[in-house]
Amino acid sequence: MINLKSTCTWALITLAASATLLIAPAADASTTEAISTTQVASVSDVLLPGQILKPGQYRRSQNGVFTLLMQADGNAVLYKGRTALWGTMTNRRASSLVMQRDGNLVVISGRTRIWASNTAGSTNARLAVQNDSNLVLYNSRSKPVWTRSMVLGTLGVNRALKPGQALFSTNRIYRMMMQTDGNLVLVKNGTTPLWHTATGKNPGAWAIMQADGNLIVYSPANKPLWSSKTAPHAGAVLQMLNTGNAVIVYGRTTIWQTSTEGR
Incomplete structure (x- = not known):
């Protein structure tokens, strides 16, 4: 019907904040240290146009609960503490997460794009790691154009x-x-x-x-x-x-x- x-x-x-993973991705060896909530250094909750997350780099929600980590295994993963909520399922070592200036969020291995949000055209969009567990791409007018549930x-x-x-x-x-x-x-x-x-x-x-x-x-x-x-x-x-x-x-x-x- x-x-x-x-x-x-x-x-x-x-x-919506629900993930689209069948099975949550496993953390790699660098995960525990990188997403430790005991770190005192301030970490941005936004990936701005042109910025790149290389292996081991991350963004964290303002409340400190949720972390988006670019793992060394090539998977970009959103964590709550040590629990994986969402991932790009890319798993190609030495990949990077790039917030392109054309509005497309991509995982790149070398010169090869292996995952994308498919939001090109939303020029100067930014990615926010939110306190509600969501990942949201906002365009230059602060309108959402993509979330992790889409x-x-x-x-x-x-x-x-x-x-x-x-x-x-x-x-x-x-x-x-x-x-x-x-x-x-x-x-x-x-x-x-x-x-x-x-x-x-x-x-x-x-x-x-x-x-x-x-x-x-x-x-x-x-x-x-x-x-x-x-x-x-x-x-x-x-x-x-x-x-x-x-x-x-x-x-x-x-x-x-x-x-x-x-x-």
């Missing part, structure tokens, strides 16, 4: 959509929404359903883009309810396009789609 009443509003999505453009490998979370097209017109009733629904302009997995009546179900290339909706008991049947294509990702089509891409090849382009 397509129940748009169960979908979250834009305000809820932008302000996924823009691409749902990467091992990334999950929990109930109430969505994969948005970068133009914000289309979204693949994991409804609280268990249905994964593609919606236009927040009101018009275009496609769904027909997995309603399963409250608490969630979706994940698995490492084997399969997009699966699981019940709360981790029973598969629906699958894109695209395994084995290790490294494939789900993309929500500005055209209205949701596709699974393996390299440059589309291996699955909702066939909703232009609707």
Whole structure:
């Protein structure tokens, strides 16, 4: 059943603090020292345009509870104390987190971009580590354009959509929404359903883009309810396009789609 009443509003999505990780990333050897709350040095809670977090560097919320750490293993992780709440799932050693001046927050390994918030165009945006556990990108007018509960453009490998979370097209017109009733629904302009997995009546179900290339909706008991049947294509990702089509891409090849382009 397509129940748009169960979908979250834009305000809820932008302000939600829940993470999109299936499994919290493990801390590396440098974590304990770097995120110690006993340090007396003042640490900024904001990553400003053009600033970079190199391995071992971090930003901390003003209340001292939450820390965004760029780990030596290449993963940028948000911690509450020693508990991981969110991460970029990048895991490529010696990577850096960069707040680009074009508004895109990226993880870069050498010259290769391996993760991005997909918020380019929000010139001079800044990243804030907030006291409410959220990571928020604010544009130059102090309007939120991204939070850690949002996924823009691409749902990467091992990334999950929990109930109430969505994969948005970068133009914000289309979204693949994991409804609280268990249905994964593609919606236009927040009101018009275009496609769904027909997995309603399963409250608490969630979706994940698995490492084997399969997009699966699981019940709360981790029973598969629906699958894109695209395994084995290790490294494939789900993309929500500005055209209205949701596709699974393996390299440059589309291996699955909702066939909703232009609707």
